[in-house]
Amino acid sequence: MQRRASPLSFAIKFGASFIVLFALFEMSRGSLFEKIIIGNIVLNTTAGIVNTIAPHEALYVEGRNLVSAGSNLHVTRGCEGVEMFLLLVSGIVAFPATAQHRLRGLLMGLTLVYALTLGRLISLHFALRYSPEAWDLLHGLVLPLGPVLIVALYFLHWCGSGTYVERASRLLPAT
DSSP, X not given: OBOOOOHHHHHHHHHHHHHHHHHHHHHTTTSHHHIIIIIXXXXXXXXXXXXXXXXXXXXXXXXXXXEETTEEEEOOTTSSSHHHHHHHHHHHHXXXXXXXXXXXXXXXXXXXXXXXXXXXXXXXXXXXHHOHHHHHHIIIIIHHHHHHHHHHHHHHHHHTOHHHHHHHHHHSOBO
């Protein structure tokens, strides 16, 4: 009979991975890395998408703000999707899987988190601009929890991807 990773082992690896990744990201505050990830990849892309689907918005990036004539959305740390991706990476690193399955999970997960982040920021911009009465509900509950739930469901799906789990369990020593 083969031994599988225990829930405690998973939790320890997950927690340690997240702490290390989060600490590294915190160390990047104000760095070129943060400016590229947050400014160029997240905020500029969000403004570009909004301006493509609604050119009259004339949305632009000013620092960590998405600005248009009728709104100014300040994107703080935690709202740009990085922590959600770090949670996913920590889960994938902690789960017993083959390197190929992990890489596939990371690439698909990064794509999912990125799409959810862009969708969240676009939705928040339009809510702030056109439906301020919906802002509190969307900003405080729906749009933070929705993406996290979707990523959690993706992770559970990835964990249960049949043959990869079987192959990964063969990598663990027998008891």
